[in-house]
Amino acid sequence: MKKTFKIQPAGRHINSIGSDLIKDQYAALVELVKNSYDADATEVNIVFASTYDNESKEPNGISIEVIDNGHGMDYSTVTGIWMTPSTSDKLERKFSPKERPLQGRKGLGRYAVSMLGNEIILDTVKDKLKTVTYINWDDFERAEFLSDIEIEISNSKTDKADGTSVLIQGGKNYLEAWTEKEIKNLIFELKKLKSPDLEEEGITENLPFNIKLKFDESWYDDKYAGREEDIYQFPLFKNYHYRIWGCISKSGAATLKYHNSRINNSAEIIQKSIPIEDSDEYPGSINVDFRVFDRDSKSIQHLIDQGLKVSLSGEAIGKRQARQLLSVYNGIGVYRNKFRIRPLGDPGFDWLELDKDRVQNPSRRIGSDQVIGYVHVESEEKSGLEEKSARDGLRENRFYFGLKSVCAGVLQMLEERRYIYRTAVGLSRSKSGLQDKVDNLFKFESLKTDIVKILDELEINDDAKQEVVQLIELETRAKNELANDIQRIIAIYQGQATVGKIVDILLHEGRRSLNFFKSEAPRLRKKVEKIVEECPNLEAQKEVDYVKETSLIIEEETSNLSNLFARIDPLASRRAKRKDFNLKDCFSQAVAIFNTELKNSNILVINNISSDIKIHGWKADFSAAFVNLIDNSIYWMKKVNAERKIEIHSKEVSDELRLTYSDTGPGIPEELIESQVIFEPDFSTKIEGGMGLGLAIAGEAIQRNKGKLTVEIPEHDGAYFVITLNTGSNE
Numbered sequence: 001m002k003k004t005f006k007i008q009p010a011g012r013h014i015n016s017i018g019s020d021l022i023k024d025q026y027a028a029l030v031e032l033v034k035n036s037y038d039a040d041a042t043e044v045n046i047v048f049a050s051t052y053d054n055e056s057k058e059p060n061g062i063s064i065e066v067i068d069n070g071h072g073m074d075y076s077t078v079t080g081i082w083m084t085p086s087t088s089d090k091l092e093r094k095f096s097p098k099e100r101p102l103q104g105r106k107g108l109g110r111y112a113v114s115m116l117g118n119e120i121i122l123d124t125v126k127d128k129l130k131t132v133t134y135i136n137w138d139d140f141e142r143a144e145f146l147s148d149i150e151i152e153i154s155n156s157k158t159d160k161a162d163g164t165s166v167l168i169q170g171g172k173n174y175l176e177a178w179t180e181k182e183i184k185n186l187i188f189e190l191k192k193l194k195s196p197d198l199e200e201e202g203i204t205e206n207l208p209f210n211i212k213l214k215f216d217e218s219w220y221d222d223k224y225a226g227r228e229e230d231i232y233q234f235p236l237f238k239n240y241h242y243r244i245w246g247c248i249s250k251s252g253a254a255t256l257k258y259h260n261s262r263i264n265n266s267a268e269i270i271q272k273s274i275p276i277e278d279s280d281e282y283p284g285s286i287n288v289d290f291r292v293f294d295r296d297s298k299s300i301q302h303l304i305d306q307g308l309k310v311s312l313s314g315e316a317i318g319k320r321q322a323r324q325l326l327s328v329y330n331g332i333g334v335y336r337n338k339f340r341i342r343p344l345g346d347p348g349f350d351w352l353e354l355d356k357d358r359v360q361n362p363s364r365r366i367g368s369d370q371v372i373g374y375v376h377v378e379s380e381e382k383s384g385l386e387e388k389s390a391r392d393g394l395r396e397n398r399f400y401f402g403l404k405s406v407c408a409g410v411l412q413m414l415e416e417r418r419y420i421y422r423t424a425v426g427l428s429r430s431k432s433g434l435q436d437k438v439d440n441l442f443k444f445e446s447l448k449t450d451i452v453k454i455l456d457e458l459e460i461n462d463d464a465k466q467e468v469v470q471l472i473e474l475e476t477r478a479k480n481e482l483a484n485d486i487q488r489i490i491a492i493y494q495g496q497a498t499v500g501k502i503v504d505i506l507l508h509e510g511r512r513s514l515n516f517f518k519s520e521a522p523r524l525r526k527k528v529e530k531i532v533e534e535c536p537n538l539e540a541q542k543e544v545d546y547v548k549e550t551s552l553i554i555e556e557e558t559s560n561l562s563n564l565f566a567r568i569d570p571l572a573s574r575r576a577k578r579k580d581f582n583l584k585d586c587f588s589q590a591v592a593i594f595n596t597e598l599k600n601s602n603i604l605v606i607n608n609i610s611s612d613i614k615i616h617g618w619k620a621d622f623s624a625a626f627v628n629l630i631d632n633s634i635y636w637m638k639k640v641n642a643e644r645k646i647e648i649h650s651k652e653v654s655d656e657l658r659l660t661y662s663d664t665g666p667g668i669p670e671e672l673i674e675s676q677v678i679f680e681p682d683f684s685t686k687i688e689g690g691m692g693l694g695l696a697i698a699g700e701a702i703q704r705n706k707g708k709l710t711v712e713i714p715e716h717d718g719a720y721f722v723i724t725l726n727t728g729s730n731e
Contacts, residue, residue: 034339050218050220082133187213193340241299243259248410250285354411419677603644605647
């Protein structure tokens with residue numbers, strides 16, 4: 001016999017979806033402030049007061065009242081909507097009567113107030129009718145079922161204006177939760193609640209919304225008793241070093257502006273598409289504004305000289321205070337309908353993982369304490385970005401990861417331009433030209449000239465001068481030998497940086513064969529044992545055939561492994577002497593390392609190096625250069641849906657050989673081509689996994705062979721590299 005039952009929520013269910021769900025007491029108050037905003041209020045007052053024991057006169061309780069001048073609620077709204085958990089009212093309405101986008105969507109926030117006190121009195125007026133509701137949250141803990149609880153609600157006429165008051169009362173334990181630190185945190189949270197002041201962008205609100213925090217004279221802490229504070233949202237600092245701002249469409253097309261405050265007329269318009277990972281989704285249309293600061297001493301002084309002041313007092317500050325200011329106000333907040341989604345944007349909550357990336361690449365990446373900014377996102381329906389019921393961020397779905405990718409892409413544009421500027425003016429320590437630095441380390445020509453000049457002034461005879469010059473030349477030759485040793489060691493270390501790629505390929509392609517050996521070897525042994533036991537039996541012929549077939553497969557897989565190791569062998573870290581080698585074959589061997597990945601990615605490689613070109617040099621250097629170029633091309637061409645192709649051509653003119661290497665990827669920004677900054681160690685335009693070593697290694701490898709690797713502006717889309725080699729001498 002079938003029976004039907006109705007779910008009866010337990011009384012304590014209200015706490016489960018209220019105080020137990022919300023992260024902290026600030027979030028509980030923020031929910032009430034949002035409700036006032038949804039009610040079209042222009043003002044909301046939060047009033048703290050203490051209660052005292054009549055005999056001891058010691059503080060023994062707290063009252064918090066949130067008062068607004070919104071449109072209020074009538075009796076039917078209180079009983080039919082406000083009293084209904086998880087109501088869909090705001091979800092369906094979406095906008096208030098005065099066209100404000102509604103903040104509340106889940107119908108749970110008002111139940112979080114139970115963490116602020118155990119009693120609540122709702123007093124709301126609409127159209128001269130007042131509705132008063134009294135709730136004791138302790139009743140919910142004691143009741144077996146929600147249906148057992150009776151709520152007191154009264155309705156009467158009044159002359160009061162429309163509006164709502166929520167009075168929360170609690171005992172001493174609720175009072176003690178509000179320490180000086182907690183009050184400061186509350187003020188901080190309220191100031192960051194609304195999006196920054198955007199008046200400078202020409203964006204103003206039609207309907208103001210002002211928040212005031214008050215502490216009654218009865219408040220137990222004399223520091224705050226009687227104090228009132230208007231809550232102004234934090235302005236975005238007008239003083240910054242670098243800024244990038246604009247909008248990104250729901251398809252990833254960005255229209256941005258970039259500005260470097262230390263360069264006159266440096267404003268730049270950027271229009272490009274921002275890629276995301278295949279598993280992610282673009283989070284609808286977003287608006288961004290990121291302001292970045294350098295934190296070295298000179299840069300901090302620049303901010304102060306430009307007028308950086310304490311936010312509210314307007315007082316001038318020193319370097320130490322400036323750093324503290326940046327440490328407090330940093331972070332990238334995410335805002336929806338002009339309200340922040342906590343805790344995104346809190347100092348220390350590095351949701352974009354900027355600090356993690358900076359550890360990997362400190363000379364180029366910015367840290368979370370160097371940026372102040374915001375991201376405006378659309379509604380859940382348009383963006384796919386869902387706020388958690390606990391009000392502690394966004395659900396980590398594919399739209400959230402898409403948002404992270406888009407923001408990282410925008411910041412990357414700023415980081416690239418910042419790096420170029422800092423390198424050009426000497427704010428970043430350049431690590432390029434390692435070969436030149438080693439070569440210059442032991443050059444004594446200028447020293448020899450200066451010494452000869454001094455000897456002439458001292459009228460030293462020619463024989464003595466010649467002896468001194470010979471000593472310098474002997475020392476030069478000795479030091480040049482030492483320089484060669486240093487270059488050899490550097491080459492070995494740079495070769496080690498390529499090992500990671502080699503190991504990945506080795507594991508990927510080698511594991512398949514090894515797994516076969518691991519699974520088939522025991523079976524083969526058992527089959528052989530069976531043959532030995534059943535040799536007289538003709539049925540054993542099937543087992544013999546199996547052994548033969550398996551042996552053939554093992555032989556084939558062994559050959560595959562042998563070929564794989566042969567392809568990798570040229571990139572081994574051992575350092576042989578320079579010798580003649582065929583350049584076309586060298587490139588083909590580099591391509592062979594990526595055969596599987598090239599095939600899977602549908603990438604065509606065209607090797608048009610003349611087959612009769614021989615180079616005298618270190619083959620391992622050219623292999624390393626080719627491997628890094630191909631690896632970069634594969635990474636970037638996976639980002640495009642067009643034809644995927646790599647081409648290399650050779651051209652000999654007099655004593656110069658010119659190799660042109662190109663791909664059909666998204667290409668390299670023109671400003672990076674002009675600065676050649678992509679060859680700097682630690683510089684990478686890859687959003688994820690970029691170490692900034694590949695092209696630096698390739699450039700140094702070619703330079704060791706008296707050549708040069710550059711990047712040029714291509715005639716068509718894609719990257720275009722040129723290797724120039726002097727073939728006039730084998731020395």
